[in-house]
Structure formats: C-alpha cells, structure tokens
Amino acid sequence: MRQILSFRVVLTLGVLLSALLVVFLLLQLSSTAFVVWDRLAQASWGVRLAWGGVFLAVLGGVGWGLWRIWRSGRASKAEISTKQPLTDEQLQTRILRNQQAGAEVDAAQQELAELEQRRLIKRLFVGLFGEVNAGKSTLIKALLPDADTFSSPIAGATRDVQRYLWRDRHGRETLLSDMPGLNEMGETLSELSRDEALRSHVVIYLCDGDLTRDQFAELSGLIELGKPLLIAVNKADRYAPEERAAIIQRIGERLDALPQPPKARYIVATQAGGSEQVTRIDADGVATIEMRPIQPDVRELTATLSRLIDELGDEELERRRDAAVYAIAVRKLDDALMQRRRRLGEALVANYARKGVLGAMAAVAPGTDLIIQGALGFALVRELCKLYEAPLGQVDLKQMLERVEGRVARNISLLLAVAGNVFKAFPGVGTVTGGAMHAVAYGLIFDSLGKALVDVLEANGCVESDQVAARFEENLTVDMERRMKDMAKIALGALAGKRRDDAL
Numbered sequence: 001m002r003q004i005l006s007f008r009v010v011l012t013l014g015v016l017l018s019a020l021l022v023v024f025l026l027l028q029l030s031s032t033a034f035v036v037w038d039r040l041a042q043a044s045w046g047v048r049l050a051w052g053g054v055f056l057a058v059l060g061g062v063g064w065g066l067w068r069i070w071r072s073g074r075a076s077k078a079e080i081s082t083k084q085p086l087t088d089e090q091l092q093t094r095i096l097r098n099q100q101a102g103a104e105v106d107a108a109q110q111e112l113a114e115l116e117q118r119r120l121i122k123r124l125f126v127g128l129f130g131e132v133n134a135g136k137s138t139l140i141k142a143l144l145p146d147a148d149t150f151s152s153p154i155a156g157a158t159r160d161v162q163r164y165l166w167r168d169r170h171g172r173e174t175l176l177s178d179m180p181g182l183n184e185m186g187e188t189l190s191e192l193s194r195d196e197a198l199r200s201h202v203v204i205y206l207c208d209g210d211l212t213r214d215q216f217a218e219l220s221g222l223i224e225l226g227k228p229l230l231i232a233v234n235k236a237d238r239y240a241p242e243e244r245a246a247i248i249q250r251i252g253e254r255l256d257a258l259p260q261p262p263k264a265r266y267i268v269a270t271q272a273g274g275s276e277q278v279t280r281i282d283a284d285g286v287a288t289i290e291m292r293p294i295q296p297d298v299r300e301l302t303a304t305l306s307r308l309i310d311e312l313g314d315e316e317l318e319r320r321r322d323a324a325v326y327a328i329a330v331r332k333l334d335d336a337l338m339q340r341r342r343r344l345g346e347a348l349v350a351n352y353a354r355k356g357v358l359g360a361m362a363a364v365a366p367g368t369d370l371i372i373q374g375a376l377g378f379a380l381v382r383e384l385c386k387l388y389e390a391p392l393g394q395v396d397l398k399q400m401l402e403r404v405e406g407r408v409a410r411n412i413s414l415l416l417a418v419a420g421n422v423f424k425a426f427p428g429v430g431t432v433t434g435g436a437m438h439a440v441a442y443g444l445i446f447d448s449l450g451k452a453l454v455d456v457l458e459a460n461g462c463v464e465s466d467q468v469a470a471r472f473e474e475n476l477t478v479d480m481e482r483r484m485k486d487m488a489k490i491a492l493g494a495l496a497g498k499r500r501d502d503a504l
Contacts, residue, residue, distance in 0.1 A: 086326045088112070094333060104336040108329040114199070115325045124309065124317070126166075127177045127200035129193060129222075131215065134206040135234045136178050139272040140164055142296035143176065161196050168306050194218075198324040201317040202228045202308060204301070206272075208235045210247050216254060223255070223262055225324045228317065230308055232301050236269040237294065244269045264311070268304050271297040338458060341387055345457075348387070349450030352380040356446035357487050360439035361494040373442055377401055380450055381463075388457040403469040408445060411476055415441040422484045426492065436491045443487030448475035 086094075091112065099105045118125065128136040144164055162178045177200060179193040197203045203222060207215055222229055231251060236244055248267045255265055273296030281287050309317070355376055378397065385392040419437040452471035456464055 086323075086330070091326055091329055094330070098333050098337055101337065101340070103333070103340045105333065107332040107336065111325055111329040111332065115322065118199070118321075119318075121175075124172065124174045124202070125177060125200040125321075126174050126202045126204060126305070127179060127197045128206065129179060129197045129203050129218075130206035134208060135272040136206055138296075139204075139206065139232075139234070139270070139298065139301075140176055140178055142273045142298050143302070161192065168302060170306065172306075172309075194221075195328055197222060198225065198227065198328055199321070200227075201321045202230065202305070204230045204232055204305070206232050206234050208233065208238075210250050211254065219255075220258060223258060224260055225327055226320045227324055228308060228312055228320060229262065230266040230268070230301070230305055232268055232270045234270055234272050236271050236297075239269075264308075266304050266308050268300045270301040271295070342454060342458065344387055345384055345450070345454040348380070348383055349447060349454065352376060352450060353443045353447040353487065354490055357439045357443035357490045358494055360442045361435065361491055373446075374401075376446070377449070380446065381453060384450065384453045384457060385463065388461065390457050390462045392463055397463075400463060400465040400468055403465050404449060404472050407469055407473040407476075411473065412441065415444060415476070418480055419444075419484055419488070422481060422488050426488065436488075436495060439491045439494075440484050440487040443490065444476065444480070444484055447483060447487075448472050451475050 091108070095105045095108055098108075128139060130136055143166055161180075164176045164178070166174045166176050168174060177196055179196050180190070205215075205219060205222075211219065219229065219231070233244065233247055233251075239247065248269065251267055252265050255261055271294065273294050280290055312320075356373060359373060359376055378401075381397055381400070382392065416437055419440040422440065423436070449468075449472050452468050452475055453463070455471055456467045460467070
C-alpha cells in the first residue's frame with residue numbers, strides 16, 4: 001500500500017511539472033510569434049511574400065513527410081503477404097520453434113508437402129469457388145462436356161474437391177478444382193473450399209448477381225493475399241444487357257473501394273448451362289411441366305481467364321500461390337499453438353482454483369486468507385502471461401487486481417449465499433463453517449479470473465485491465481452452482497483430512 005501511495009505522489013508531481021513546462025513553452029512561443037508579427041508588419045511586401053513562401057514550403061514539406069510515413073506504414077501491412085512472403089526455410093524454422101514449444105505441427109508440414117507435390121506436377125491449378133448451388137459443377141460440364149461430373153439441384157451435392165484436366169484454346173493444361181459450396185451444412189466443408197482456393201494459382205468465383213456481404217468478405221480475404229481472381233456472374237440470361245453491365249460495374253466499384261484493391265479487375269458475365277423448368281400449354285389448354293436445357297456460353301470467361309494467366313505469367317502465378325500456401329501453414333501453426341496454450345491455461349486455472357480453496361481452508365488467523373489469496377493471484381497472472389508470452393508490468397498487475405477486487409466486493413454476498421446453498425446438496429455433511437463457504441467463493445473467484453485472463457490474452461496478446469475485470473464479472477455467474485459444487489468437494493475433502501488429523 002505504501003508503494004502504491006508513493007507511486008501516486010511521484011505521478012502527481014510529474015503531471016504538475018509537465019503542465020508548468022507546457023505553459024512556459026506556450027508563453028515563449030506566443031512571445032516569439034508576436035515579435036515576428038510586429039516586424040513583418042513593418043517590413044516591405046517583398047519580405048512578407050518571401051517569408052510567407054518559406055513558411056508554406058516548410059509546412060508542405062512536413063505534410064508530405066507525414067503522408068509518406070503513413071502511406072508506407074499502410075503499404076507495409078498491405079503487402080506483407082504478397083510482396084514479402086515467407087520462404088520455405090523461414091517457415092521450417094517457425095515449425096521447429098512451435099514443435100519445441102510442444103504445439104502440433106503436422107497440419108503445417110502437410111501443407112508444405114502438398115505444395116511440393118503441386119510444384120512437381122507443373123500444371124496450373126484453377127479453383128472454382130462460390131456459394132452453394134452457384135453452378136460450379138455445371139460450369140465444368142460446359143468447359144468439359146465429356147467430364148464425369150455430378151451436378152444436382154440439391155444444395156451441397158459436391159462433398160469433396162474434384163479435379164478435372166482441361167486444355168484451353170492455346171493447348172495449355174489446367175487442373176480445374178470443383179470445391180464444396182460455401183455455407184454448406186458444416187463449417188469443415190467451407191474451410192476445405194477456402195484452403196483449396198488459396199492453394200490454386202487462379203480462382204474463378206461464381207455468383208449469380210451482385211455480391212452479398214458474406215460473398216464480398218470471402219473475396220476480400222482472397223484479394224488481401226494477392227490471389228489472382230476472376231469473378232463470373234453466372235446465369236446471365238436472367239438479366240437484360242444493361243442490367244448485367246450495371247451488376248459488373250457495381251462489383252468493380254466495390255472492389256476498388258477495398259483498402260488493398262486489385263491492380264486489375266477481371267469480371268465477366270457467363271452462362272454455365274443447366275436446365276430450367278417451363279410450363280407448356282397445348283391446343284386443348286392442358287398444361288405440362290417440362291425441363292428445358294439452357295445453352296451454355298462460356299466464351300468470354302475462357303478468353304478472360306487466358307488473358308489473366310498470360311498477363312501475370314507463370315513465375316508470378318507461382319510466387320502468389322506459394323505466398324498463399326505459406327499463409328495457410330502459418331495460420332495452422334498459430335491455431336495449433338493457441339490450442340496448446342488454451343489447454344495449458346485451463347489446467348493452470350483449475351490448479352490455482354484448487355489452491356485458492358485449500359489456501360483459504362488453511363488460514364488460521366483473521367486476515368491471513370487475504371495474504372494467501374493475494375500471493376496466489378499474483379502467481380496465477382504471472383504464469384498465464386508467461387504462457388502467452390505477454391508483457392506485464394508491476395503497475396499493470398496491481399491495477400488489474402484492484403479492478404477485479406472491486407467486482408468481487410459487489411458480488412461477495414451473492415457468492416457466499418450460493419456457497420451456503422451448495423453445501424446443502426451434500427447429505428450428511430453437518431454444520432459447515434463460514435471458512436468453508438469463503439473457501440468455495442475463493443475457488444470460484446480464481447476460476448473466473450483465470451478464464452477471463454485466458455480469453456483476453458488469447459484475443460489481444462496482452463493484459464487489458466478493463467476487459468479482464470469485465471470478463472471476470474461475467475464469468476462469476478456462468479454455471480455458478482455446478483462450479484461451486486466442484487469447489488465444495490475440494491473444501492470438504494480438506495475438512496475431512498483435517499478431522500482425521502485432529503482425531504490422531
């Protein structure tokens with residue numbers, strides 16, 4: 001407490017001295033400004049104009065320099081995945097570091113093995129990407145009439161990635177990947193499609209009109225990674241020519257508004273084919289329903305795809321594909337490391353919740369439980385921050401614990417009341433002391449604090465005191481009775497052991 005008071009005194013003096021320094025500087029600048037103004041008023045027009053020109057030039061130079069700094073900062077973030085991709089060696093180093101930390105690395109290694117296999121095949125991979133029932137399988141049928149594809153009006157007919165060998169008008173061999181549609185039942189299929197799109201050299205994204213919010217978000221993620229993209233507005237026969245042009249223009253405008261807009265936009269209208277239901281009425285007025293085939297028209301799509309490939313070239317396509325695959329591998333490494341940290345974090349929290357209960361039960365004098373719990377609280381926070389490699393200053397730690405204590409104070413009555421009721425669920429326990437109820441409450445406090453820290457550290461990579469305190473208070477009431485029963489079992493076990501020792 002004395003250290004906190006001393007720190008506050010020093011901080012107050014520092015603020016006062018800083019305020020006095022600012023006032024002094026303002027007075028000096030004001031005095032200088034008035035002197036310059038008076039002298040300029042007495043000078044000739046030529047001197048005034050020259051001085052004004054110099055002043056504006058200095059301001060312009062400062063503004064230009066700031067603009068360059070901020071522009072370069074944005075560019076570095078935007079281009080980190082495409083202009084400066086990781087190399088195989090750097091990725092292997094990261095894999096080794098994660099492996100040494102105990103995290104799972106098989107998924108990332110499989111990505112590199114898959115990448116190497118595709119390099120050996122030496123063919124262009126083009127992925128067909130889009131929502132469920134967008135017409136991907138039908139488009140392959142239009143490109144490859146003899147291909148053995150399965151196209152169904154039922155959403156989600158394509159349950160796995162299927163590849164077909166296609167030769168364009170130049171005789172260039174391309175592997176077309178037909179992927180499960182996005183937003184199918186089960187997130188696993190959508191994840192499969194996203195990863196396959198990133199592994200492809202070029203992505204053809206099929207839609208049947210202007211982009212929805214979810215579709216635009218998917219495209220934005222591909223564009224951020226520099227993925228060559230061709231957007232095909234399918235089922236073009238639904239729209240009049242001016243409507244098709246308006247849709248294509250609207251999509252282009254939305255792409256141009258992205259923080260990292262693509263350098264070139266490839267958007268075409270196409271008709272993959274398929275069939276449509278029509279009603280035929282004969283001379284007697286009898287209506288019959290028939291399925292009529294729709295004539296496919298993919299000429300513009302294939303011509304634009306060839307142009308996109310020619311403009312980028314094989315080397316650039318390879319570079320962008322590799323960068324995207326590295327991004328997949330890094331994401332899988334990060335996910336595996338996060339999962340490991342969460343498992344270890346949850347184990348730490350459970351261990352310290354148990355220590356909190358036992359520490360409170362072991363307290364023999366009034367106030368000693370606070371000393372025990374304070375030491376445990378500091379240790380829990382430090383161990384979790386070490387696990388997540390998050391910096392934590394002494395002031396930050398005290399500030400966070402003070403805010404958590406404030407949330408505890410306004411919930412302690414509820415905690416003790418629920419703890420008292422919980423012990424009634426254990427028949428034959430007899431009279432339970434107030435110390436046991438406090439111990440159960442302490443256990444719940446440690447459990448809630450630890451879980452709040454894990455959530456905040458996982459989301460931010462650092463301790464945010466306000467977020468931890470808010471999350472802690474939310475955690476207190478989540479499944480409170482069941483969690484307190486677990487703490488009560490620990491407390492009762494400690495009581496039984498104490499009674500056996502006393503009997504001996």
